[in-house]
Amino acid sequence: MKPWITLLAAVLLSPLLSAAEKPNILVIIADDCTYSDLSFHGGENAKTPHLDAFAKSGTVFERAYLGMAMCAPCRSEFYTGRLPLRNGCAWNQAASRPGTKSITHYLGDLGYRVGLAGKTHIKPRGVYPFEEIAGFDENCVRDPTLPHHVEGARKFITRDEKQPFCLVVALTEPHAPWVMGDASAYPPKSLKLPAYLADTPLTRQSFSRYLAEITYMDGQVGELLEMLDKTGRAKDTLVVFTSEQGAQFPGCKWTNYDCGLHTSIVARMPGVVPAGRRTPALVQYADLLPTFIELAGGKPDPKSFDGTSFAAVLRGEKDTHREFVEGMHNNYPEGPPYPIRSISDGEWRYIRNLTPERIYIEKHLMGRTEHNPYWGSWVFSATENPRHLMLVERFIHRPAEELYHTSQDRFELKNLAADPAQTANKARLSAALDRYLADQLDPGAKLDTPEAFQSAQDLKPPFPGKP
Structure with a gap:
């Protein structure tokens, strides 16, 4: 075969990665966790040893945002790559338009198994036909949260080593009511309240319980990362943690203030995502799905998304992405x-x-x-x-x-x-x-x-x- 034909074939086939070359994807979503309460984003109270170690092993996005500081709209934005009004979920408790394609369709078309464990808060089923994975509570307001396990996630991850997977584990902490974890580890009088909170005894008690749930959530993250290591898939898996929107405190969730819309995004993949790095690149939830599609060998169509891929930022090739977040x-x-x-x-x-x-x-x-x-x-x-x-x-x-x-x-x-x-x-x-x-x-x-x-x-x- 002539050299130029070989080169042309390589260029044309480059997006069509083999299963072995396509990264597995594990996404861990916290629930109502104000990004600035996490220590690697400057938080002064919460103890999160697993997330701290994870942040050091990957890249921390210092300026990541979502389009609406409510559960259903921001998750639909992430899963569809479309901003809330465009995908149809522009109110909490709302549904996306029937016929809208989501991560399940786009990555499924690229050969992935796509599963979801834990909280859903998205509809209709036709837009979000995730494979349901056992192990984590779906109800974010249950008191107390049901016991969790990582066995369902482990079985999904190891079921077929020849087929890449995308697994979303959507935790329900630290969503109110704040009833999980050990609040005694956070004596109310010793806390450093952020400046947007009024300093009253009841505020301190609530903030203590909220911090306990952050630590509980951190433990779940640690269990998932340990499970991934034990399966031997950590080396070929892109792991993304995100804190979702801000907590149920005035000025956070249900607002357009920074503590509501600013989210934590941390990514890790050995040999692909630089470790110990912090990037100022401006990114939005709608950018996540196009990024995954590009990493999986696809070509995200700009007409189908409000987001654009920041794969180059992930790889450490750039430190800029968007001009604005909405x-x-x-x-x-x-x-x-x-x-x-x-x-x-x-x-x-x-x-x-x-x-x-x-x-x-x-x-x-x-x-x-x-x-x-x-x-x-x-x-x-x-x-x-x-x-x-x-x-x-x-x-x-x-x-x-x-x-x-x-x-x-x-x-x-x-x-x-x-x-x-x-x-x-x-x-x-x-x-x-x-x-x-x-x-x-x-x-x-x-x-x-x-x-x-x-x-x-x-x-x-x-x-x-x-x-």
């Missing part, structure tokens, strides 16, 4: 409508509250005292404590625009939207947000209504968003 929030049915849109370049965050005249209410956080008993103590103490009053007002009263220098104001407590020195910067980010909303066909406040939510579930006009 965020949104539709409050219904988690509370009365309160639509929010945002954009960040990793340094600055611009937030647009579409109905600032309303009071923000999140019924799980503010109403379920069995999960979040501290909220009432914030309101009660606000009478005499100016800082507590500021934190309560920050949560329930939002201006039309917010601008934060996130890299210098980690918990986004100083709004610079009215600062004349930031007029041009705010205009730059506002214009970028407008482009994103136009691309997604986002109708704005009309989206956060019971009618829009129902039309999305019924798949009837005016079902909004880009198909």
Whole structure:
């Protein structure tokens, strides 16, 4: 065969990797874990020896984000590579559009077995036909969480060494109620509360129980990594850990603040992903699936995804990826409508509250005292404590625009939207947000209504968003 023919054949067949060359993929998802509470992201309280060691053995993404700080929307974004409005799950408890393709289809077409253990919180089944793997509780609010085991995951991983696997293990910790782990390891009076929390005894007690669940979750991660080592598959498996959205504290989950949308992503694969590395590359959940497809030898079609592959970042070839990450929030049915849109370049965050005249209410956080008993103590103490009053007002009263220098104001407590020195910067980010909303066909406040939510579930006009 002529040399040029051999070269052409190699180029044409390069995406069609053999099973032996395709990496296995293990994804471990925590549940409602604020990224900044993890020690390798600067957390000062939680003890996570397994995750700390894992972070040192791989690459830590310092600026990873998701599109909505709620369970169903962010998981659907990850599994489909499409932002919430485009895949159809732009409300919590919502479903993705029938006919939408997910990780199960894309990696299945590339020869993978694709399984899911633990929490689902995604629908319909036709969009997410994961093989169900036993061993981890599906119910994130069970009290207590059911006992877990790694045997189902081990059997799935070792079932067929000739066929690559993708296994997602979706844990249910540290989602409220915080009842797992040893809270005595975190004496409330000794904790260093992050600045976005009001310092009351009930807050400290809740934060102690939450930290105990983070340590419990860390133990589960350790068991999974040990199991992977014992199967002999660690050397040819890409392992990705992610913390999902922020916890059920004011300013985290159900918001567009950094503590809500910022997620932890850590990746490890010997010989492929550099160890002991931290990258500032800006990435989003929608980028994960295209990345997996590229690593598996496929070519992600840009028309099918909102995300793009950051495989080059994983391999240590680049430290840049996106220019912006986008965020949104539709409050219904988690509370009365309160639509929010945002954009960040990793340094600055611009937030647009579409109905600032309303009071923000999140019924799980503010109403379920069995999960979040501290909220009432914030309101009660606000009478005499100016800082507590500021934190309560920050949560329930939002201006039309917010601008934060996130890299210098980690918990986004100083709004610079009215600062004349930031007029041009705010205009730059506002214009970028407008482009994103136009691309997604986002109708704005009309989206956060019971009618829009129902039309999305019924798949009837005016079902909004880009198909």
